Amino acid sequence: MPTSSASPSEGTEAMNTLRDVGEFGLIRRVTADRVQPGTTLLGPGDDAAVVEARDGRVVACTDVLVEGVHFRLDWSAPDDVGRKAAAANLADVAAMGAVPTALLVGLACPRDTPVETLEGIASGLWAEASSAGAGVVGGDVAAGPAIVLSVTALGSLEGRPPVTRAGAKPGDVVALCGRIGWAAAGLDVLHRGFRSPVAVVGAHRVPEPPYAAGPQAARAGATSMIDVSDGLLADLGHLAAASGVTVDVSTSALVVPPRLVEVASALGVDPLEWLLTGGEDHALAATFPPGAVPEGWTVIGGVTEGDAAVLVDGAPHEGAAGWDHFAG
């Protein structure tokens, strides 16, 4: 029972907003007819869900997306927003070398939010979770001044040790799986008032993290791993700091896709900056002993002894490394 009084239900003819259908009505709508994976032992509808954690451990992480900060509903469809919120968390689970099993969703939104918008977000969450093998097992919805989506993902390490950020060793190679720079290019395009090319704008709207590459890297003997969400250099910086090593990225190994070259040329910017500092594509970066890099991963640099730092072609990078929400 919240602190403020609720507005009484207004007798609108159609059930168009959250105020009309109510909290429980919304929950019924977004949970009906969903098919849960086998790991969901007890799904939504009780005080809590029960999820399988077969090896006696569960991987868990939380990521928050805020309307107007991480997404805009004039730039992204509700389904895109749901997929993006799910992807950010599922990629974090993958970056531990784990397989995602479940999402829980905390949602705050204005009472006059169209039910259609919320159903779209829920569909996107379900679609992305399903693509990674996970179910949406629980959540909560509350009135708030903007749409805030806080998603928690759970995952299974399948008996393996977690691949942390702290295990990189001098002599390891740095490898990447998944796209970088695409979401940043799309955001740049949108900020300048364009809606195309669709390929880059779509990458901003919905990332395509290589979920299976996380467990694959773990099985191959990755010594450290991180999800590239803040930007390649920023995230390799976190990895270098946790491991106490220097990471050196070779720009010659970073192939700028022709599409990004075109877009950058049209905008008059350097596309390499998107690759080095753009976040939100949720590629995975990992370190491996030489010779252990699995198929689908591209070697982009090496690990050396030295101060915890990231170098680009042997020298510090000029300019911002990536994103800090408040001090950025």
Add this chain to the structure above:
Amino acid sequence: MPTSSASPSEGTEAMNTLRDVGEFGLIRRVTADRVQPGTTLLGPGDDAAVVEARDGRVVACTDVLVEGVHFRLDWSAPDDVGRKAAAANLADVAAMGAVPTALLVGLACPRDTPVETLEGIASGLWAEASSAGAGVVGGDVAAGPAIVLSVTALGSLEGRPPVTRAGAKPGDVVALCGRIGWAAAGLDVLHRGFRSPVAVVGAHRVPEPPYAAGPQAARAGATSMIDVSDGLLADLGHLAAASGVTVDVSTSALVVPPRLVEVASALGVDPLEWLLTGGEDHALAATFPPGAVPEGWTVIGGVTEGDAAVLVDGAPHEGAAGWDHFAG
């Protein structure tokens, strides 16, 4: 990398707001020197945490608290808000018959939120989690228009089946553990502009759920259980619907504490309404076979065959049963 540009850091002399210390600075401050329980196999600082789930399953739930809806910072201290957000989730875990192991926290807040406020919330989350044996293992912070706290709790069933809402059987008794009506009385007092009596206002600010009573009830053979968060009748209604039974509450078994009688008398209201419809104390309600009710639980009614419904002394209750966030 969010959609909107961040404001540049303003060179204030003291590091007073989130804008000043930044996302990573805040995370460092609120995670430093915290002692994790043994179930935290990998704590904050990586892409995800790893939590023990010894019997191969994990209980998980999420609850959202919004500033101005669930709490007001002129009525509650930041520490109270953190404790309340934790308690709502920890109580849900307990209501499955599980022992809480971990919390994850998604926080959105304005960039000019004082760091002191956020440190207070974090301290409250930690204090309440610790009191239930759990750690705070992860989270995320993002800029947003108001303080939104989305907390996910994890828990362990210790090898027992979950106690759902769906197992109540005709012939069972209904029993309660923990306080009801106190938080509602406190809220009523605050809404009328008073700040005392402290006992009821304090109950609104920070609930005191009987966490250990959840596993205790499960061990004693509870057939169904629910956390009383929306109000006794509303929540027993959920239990009755899930179990397909009629629940009959005897008001003669509900002792109105003298303190609530006094406060109700001063306000000119019926204190029994607080007990029947007030939420947020997070008592636990459960059904047991007759004779199986454990120590510390009070029998307040019975379960009979019939339509899924809650009766009070054999008849439907007049007035609202409890809270629905949007249609309420």
